[in-house]
Amino acid sequence: MIERKLPALIFGNVVIESSLLGGELRVYGEDWCSYSTGGGRAVQLKYPLDEMRSKVDAETAQQFSEQLLQHVEDGLEATYTGGVERAKWELCRWLLRDEDV
Secondary structure, X not given: OXXXXXXXXXXXXXXXXXXXXXXEXXXXXXXXXXXXXXXXXXOEEOOOHHHHOOOOOHHHHHHHHHHHHHHHHHXXXXXXXXXXXXXXXXXXXXXXXXXXX
């Protein structure tokens, strides 16, 4: 038996959800019962988040964070303390396994 832990990273109402085959960027409504995909566009990840973690260098982690979260900047500014800049920084640090996050 193999156990997989599939992380979900939550930034206010913006969530990056992992699955066995990749992941998806979602923006949940205030009631958390409905969601839209990344800024109205389907943003799919080719790899689960945990497979990406620690396998990217600092430059790649920063570029990934910038590109992924650019689609949901409005949602981050509205629902996440620190807004889009903090979310990008935290995602980058998480990908690099920086213990300061």
